Amino acid sequence: DSGVTQTPKHLITATGQRVTLRCSPRSGDLSVYWYQQSLDQGLQFLIQYYNGEERAKGNILERFSAQQFPDLHSELNLSSLELGDSALYFCASSVDPSSAGELFFGEGSRLTVL
Amino acid sequence: AQSVTQLDSQVPVFEEAPVELRCNYSSSVSVYLFWYVQYPNQGLQLLLKYLSGSTLVKGINGFEAEFNKSQTSFHLRKPSVHISDTAEYFCAVSGGLGYSTLTFGKGTMLLVSP
Numbered sequence: 108d109s110g111v112t113q114t115p116k117h118l119i120t121a122t123g124q125r126v127t128l129r130c131s132p133r134s135g136d137l138s139v140y141w142y143q144q145s146l147d148q149g150l151q152f153l154i155q156y157y158n159g160e161e162r163a164k165g166n167i168l169e170r171f172s173a174q175q176f177p178d179l180h181s182e183l184n185l186s187s188l189e190l191g192d193s194a195l196y197f198c199a200s201s202v203d204p205s206s207a208g209e210l211f212f213g214e215g216s217r218l219t220v221l
Numbered sequence: 222a223q224s225v226t227q228l229d230s231q232v233p234v235f236e237e238a239p240v241e242l243r244c245n246y247s248s249s250v251s252v253y254l255f256w257y258v259q260y261p262n263q264g265l266q267l268l269l270k271y272l273s274g275s276t277l278v279k280g281i282n283g284f285e286a287e288f289n290k291s292q293t294s295f296h297l298r299k300p301s302v303h304i305s306d307t308a309e310y311f312c313a314v315s316g317g318l319g320y321s322t323l324t325f326g327k328g329t330m331l332l333v334s335p
Contacts, residue, residue, distance in 0.1 A: 149328060214264045
């Protein structure tokens with residue numbers, strides 16, 4: 108158990124809909140990362156937050172947004188969903204941005220768009 | 222920009238045989254290198270990392286990796302694998318201290334059979 112909690116574990120929805128994925132980082136970790144894992148693209152970095160502020164942005168679509176709340180949990184919002192958004196979405200956390208890549212991953216939220 | 226290439230998408234091997242999973246990277250700056258493992262239906266877990274110093278790095282579960290700067294490689298090895306090592310292995314690179322955003326390779330599925 109990494110200590111990172113993601114909900115829901117599975118989600119099935121229709122094209123055009125909007126979903127919210129939630130992540131609670133390990134106790135004491137200030138930095139949260141979101142990754143998307145799909146068969147064709149592999150693991151893609153989406154976005155990073157540190158102590159409530161956006162720190163780095165990767166290949167995140169404009170239809171996607173995220174935030175980190177004062178209690179340090181984070182939410183990833185996916186809107187106007189398309190079939191291609193079906194993927195496993197991972198949240199990871201670290202103590203701070205200088206943790207030299209030692210990220211702790213949750214078990215992921217599997218999104219299926221029909 | 223950084224990139225990681227894992228040349229083998231699948232590596233089948235018999236139990237107790239040695240294994241090497243290959244990883245090559247490209248980067249315009251000094252890097253930190255990592256191997257993560259993903260067991261079925263789980264999140265990623267750090268196996269080992271190279272930050273600086275000795276180029277031979279030992280990790281958990283008997284794995285080790287060697288950093289070769291001239292060949293821009295970071296191959297993962299284990300002298301004798303077990304059935305329980307069946308998993309997907311990801312090589313990753315970050316841009317160094319202060320840049321904990323990871324760029325992952327596409328992964329290598331290690332399939333250990335009796």
